[in-house]
Amino acid sequence: MDFKPYGIVPPMVTPLTDEGKINEPALRKLVNFLIDSGVHGLFPVGTTGEFYALSNDEFRQVLEVTLDETRGRVPVYAGVNHITTRGLIELAQIAEAAGVDALSALTPMFLTPNQNQIYAHFESLAKNTGLPIILYNNKPKTGVDIAPATAARLAEIDNIVGIKDSTGDMTTTEEYLRLTRNKNFSVMMGRDTLIYAALCYGASGAVASCANVAPKIIVDIYNKFMAGDHEGAREAQFKVAPLRIAYNLGTFPSVIKAGLKLLGIDVGNCFDPSGPLTDEETSQLRKIMVEMELI
Template sequence: MSFQPKGIIPPIITPFTEDDAIHEPVLRRLVNHFIDEGVHGLFPMGTTGEFYAVTDDEYKRVLEITVEETCGRVPVYAGANHITTRGAVRLAHIAESAGVNAISVLTPMFIGQTQEELYHYFKTIAESTPLPIILYNNKPKTNVTIAPETAARLGEIPNIVGVKDSTGDFTNTEEYLRLTRGNPNFSVLLGRDTLIHAGLCYGAAGAIASCANVAPRLTADIYDKYVAGDIKGSLEAQFKLAPLRIACNMGTFPAVIKEGLMMQGFPVGKCLDPIAELTDGEKAKLRMILQEMDLLSKEGTL
């Protein structure tokens, strides 16, 4: 397996119309905007994309639109997340038919699994598709974690090519890196946007960064400057991005990301119910943060 996930990959939001339909023109506009801003891949139907809220038909259509509009300019990664093995396999096959380059698979939700159960979960999915697979560990959301030893063991399966670590536990990230450093076909990606620069210093390959929806160029700078040898510039970009990631603690995720895009002039709509919009006070605070980050003009758009 020669596919290598790397760089800054926004888990793109799913835009909805007022009647909760997929807003295709806005999704196409976002795809081109992100690529123009220098991201290194696109990731529809992740947590930021409200994967849990769509039907299989909506899921497939979002992937098809993204693949079509991207037109091979950057890799397209698709979330294939389900509570059961057969459900994740079904989504993997849908993603495969839509023409994506790789899939990301979250640990099952709600139920608690042993590490051996997790191993067989991911192994079965990997055996069901030729697509490259990125393991997705988001313990704060699922209360399930992929232990570093399990990730290293799964990395021996040819089409399991990496792991996204959204735990926010940098020791966990470091252990992923340490235990897989002898595997040239396995990459570690950060899923906590405040830790991208630190991860690169340890040998991470990049990040799947939700804040790259609102700050694609700034987030890409963390990676591009680091790779170019401008370590100080990379760190400064990381510091500049941090207030936006911290602001995501307002409201229910991904409400801040969607509201930020709305403020920038992208009519992405609100998150699907039951997620509520930010309060007026929270919106005012977010607007100030975006202005201070040079992500919003005084008039309110880019």
């Protein structure tokens, strides 16, 4: 399969109305803001998109609106995440019918499957879709790991083309790269503070939640690195760090949604119980964004 995940791909927030419905006008505005800022793809309904709170109909709606507004300008990756293999395949088939370019599939959560079961989970997905698949390891959130050796086995499957690594463990990232370096398989960094480091190791890009709010800075890390400007790429990496560290001001992804509101893109609040930031927390975030020259 020729599809190669690369560059900066924001895992988009899901804009909501005050009533908790999908805010289509805000979603369309976000799509254009990100594309106009130079991102290389869009990734709706991932962790940042609160996938766990969406019904299948809402999942489909977000994908259809995103695809309609994107109009083929960049690839659209759909997050397909479920505890069960059956549920995973169902979401993948909805996404494929909607017309997305690729899938990103998180490990099961809550359960503790062994590595053979992890392999079988993703192998079943690959057999039930014709789309390229990017595996997604977020062990800090799910408690479930995709071991590097398992990723290397899965990389032998034609339509499993890469992995997003959000472990924050550079040894894991390095091992993904080392064990798959002779395969048609890409590693995307999923921890925003480690994008430059991952590129130095050979990663093909990043799925970066901070790119919702600071897309041009995150894109600079990648573009400058690819142009051979390592100092410029490193400085862009340093510049975005305070925003990523500020995530502890609220319950994820409330800081990202608050940041977008400060930029004039009102994406609403998160699903409860991830409530909005307090006035004091918003003030702290505003100060960070002013220092980053975002506002």
